[in-house]
Amino acid sequence: MNTAASNPAREPDTAARRPVLLVFGCTILGAAAQILMKWGANHLAHAGLIDTVIAVATNLPLMSGYVLYGLSTVLLVLALKDGELSLLYPVIALTYVWVTVLSLVFFHDKANPFKLAGITIIVIGVSVLGRGGKK
Amino acid sequence: MSGTPVISMLLILVASILGSFGAVLLKLGAVELHKGFWHILNVKLGAGVGLFLTSSCFFVAGIRHGELSVLYPMVSLGYIWTLFWARLIFKEGFTRQKFMGLALILLGVFFVGLGSK
Numbered sequence: 181m182n183t184a185a186s187n188p189a190r191e192p193d194t195a196a197r198r199p200v201l202l203v204f205g206c207t208i209l210g211a212a213a214q215i216l217m218k219w220g221a222n223h224l225a226h227a228g229l230i231d232t233v234i235a236v237a238t239n240l241p242l243m244s245g246y247v248l249y250g251l252s253t254v255l256l257v258l259a260l261k262d263g264e265l266s267l268l269y270p271v272i273a274l275t276y277v278w279v280t281v282l283s284l285v286f287f288h289d290k291a292n293p294f295k296l297a298g299i300t301i302i303v304i305g306v307s308v309l310g311r312g313g314k315k
Numbered sequence: 316m317s318g319t320p321v322i323s324m325l326l327i328l329v330a331s332i333l334g335s336f337g338a339v340l341l342k343l344g345a346v347e348l349h350k351g352f353w354h355i356l357n358v359k360l361g362a363g364v365g366l367f368l369t370s371s372c373f374f375v376a377g378i379r380h381g382e383l384s385v386l387y388p389m390v391s392l393g394y395i396w397t398l399f400w401a402r403l404i405f406k407e408g409f410t411r412q413k414f415m416g417l418a419l420i421l422l423g424v425f426f427v428g429l430g431s432k
Binding site: 253254256257258259260261264265266267269270273276280292293294295296297298299300301302303304305306307308309310311 | 338339341342344345346348349355360364367391393394397398400401402405407412413415416417418419420422423424425426427428429430431
């Protein structure tokens with residue numbers, strides 16, 4: 181009912197958008213983390229428990245992936261500090277978009293009409309949500 | 316739908332519910348940051364992250380068998396549960412943008428699942 185267009189924001193636009201931008205950053209870091217973990221996992225040989233633990237701990241891409249995941253969680257928490265949960269949580273679906281695009285580039289996954297349609301619709305959905313913020 | 320075992324769907328359903336509880340705890344913990352950044356080390360956030368990790372275990376077990384076009388959107392059901400928890404617990408309103416945005420995201424995730432084999 182009460183759209184942003186008919187009801188001028190009291191605070192500067194950037195302040196209202198900050199939580200959305202933080203989640204945006206969170207999804208980019210999360211996607212990068214997933215790509216690094218996939219890359220690291222591809223080079224992981226099957227071995228016994230102890231060997232696997234050592235192999236995981238010394239696997240630089242895998243460990244970098246975990247660190248990026250941690251950072252992305254921090255960004256999500258910073259966003260939730262001031263933003264609405266019901267608005268910000270679905271924005272995480274943008275991760276699907278980045279992972280799909282990055283997989284095309286790094287793992288030469290095949291693009292297909294379904295994936296392209298899917299990520300396009302997700303982006304539209306997120307932009308609809310991004311406008312729904314009232315704080 | 317026929318190619319997806321019920322057990323996989325149940326695992327993903329559990330993952331989506333645990334994930335939505337995780338999100339609620341993350342929000343509960345996040346507001347404590349108003350007291351200062353280092354309040355980021357608090358029990359609620361810890362529990363939220365723990366729930367996310369548990370949820371991801373169910374997710375990994377769930378997507379081993381079955382069709383991703385069915386299972387991927389089911390993960391996104393977590394967004395719908397979260398919409399309800401957020402209204403109940405944090406009094407966040409239902410808005411048309413939230414419903415429309417969410418519906419589009421679910422549709423998009425369905426298509427991504429359809430295109431992923």
